[in-house]
Amino acid sequence: MTDYFDRVHEGQPIDDFEIIDFHAHLGPYFNMHIPKSTSEEMIWMMDRCGIDKTIVSPTPALCADLVYGNDVMLDTVKRHRGRIYGAVTVNGNYPEISVDELNRCFEADRDVVLVKLHPILNGCRMDDKRMKGVYEFASERKLFILVHTWLDQDAYGNQDLFASVAKDYPDINWLMGHSGGPFGSHRAVEIAQELPNVFLDLTMSLVPARQIEFFIGEVGAERVIFGTDNPFIDPRPQIGRLCLADITQEERALIMGGNARRYIEFG
């Protein structure tokens, strides 16, 4: 039983260290009804459990029009300064537009802090040659790229593809979205052990028991980063998952915000 047991069970926000959500979205999604999907509703959910900051890539950018979605992102970052930060969505099917979007968004606002790539939704493999411009942009600036990954049944962004591209671009910090899904944990740590520029994401709806403890034991808390998928998934389950995990307070604080602070300047 952890020190947070009572607070989680009482539904008290966690406020004794900074919590930064590195993996979030914004807005509606074609495949589901989301009761709370606006930026205001996202912040309301964050406040319910104690999340201080979040980095968003709007869902319309992932599944439809990246330019529209990035516009929404820029507007949202501006309206919620200090709470919501931006991820620029790119799409390998639009190589020139993607690089233009990177230049436009990173120049537009200092609170745009990372790049988001969803290969399977775009139907464009991570190692497609059209991705080169995006990777060169991120390499030059030593950015984080958050990639949706899955162990198998993903011809576009499976963990082996992710590893091969991460190896080719060592100056990019690669966040392995979902760490390959519920069956991907073992492959995730193999890749992170081999490649020092790979970080593991905790976002998931089917949450394997003891995954956090396993990741820390295999690669250390410094390589694990907190995310929620808000509002694709409610952020509140992740608070119980982290706060009731059998880990040290130092490890918890690193994963839930400290690691993000080490790599990104939050205005």
Place this chain on the structure above:
Amino acid sequence: MAKLNFLDCNCSVGRVSRPYLGDVSDAEGLRREMDAAGIEEALVFHTMARDASPPLGNGMLKEAIADDPGLHPVWVVLPHHTGETPPPDKLLGEMEANDVRAVRLYPGKDHHSFSLAEWSCGPLLSALEEARVPLMLDIEIVWWEAIQPILENRPNLPIIATNVSYRHNRFTYPLFERYDNIYIETTRYFGAGNFEDVVERFGPRRILFGTNMPACTGTAAVSMLTYADIPREAKEAIAGGTIRSLMKEALS
């Protein structure tokens, strides 16, 4: 405020061929996960009954959970025609003798290879309905279109859809509007604001707390509920109040 008293309706014991991560296959391991999350009781089936043979796994379950009074048995059953599961009347008697108050079915050619339709499961469903025994159906295996006719034809049979995804509101809401006997379990029911929205529209009794431990952690489902902005009575109903009522009514 007193801690919620959880009864998890979606747990198992038994080793599986392809685990997510660890090998937590016995009741002691399940209890450790429950204690870490703060979950008092659970309805438990044996994975051997799902993944190998219902009679074999059901037979193993009693001994597997015998030392933990907070673990309550759930059987995986089949329609009786092949003789692997007894005829409905006899089945209910055996369930009563073993304090089994809920059952699971895994129909379809890729699972237990039988039909959920009336020509196959009709006698079993009639007996379960008569005895008010909750029927658990994994939504990854039995899709909503197959559940709807059962809800329509058997209004007194409680159906618990397990592993309901955060993406399923467009299926569940029309069923909530039409049928009183559909319940959903919370292992993956993590849509943003789902609890607030469902409780406001339909009340709390449709949502039953569940986690899929020990494959999954129970901690995530716990905080989905404890941080929800819904009345205390609604949280109590979801945490265990409603499922305890259903279990009490079963076989009574």
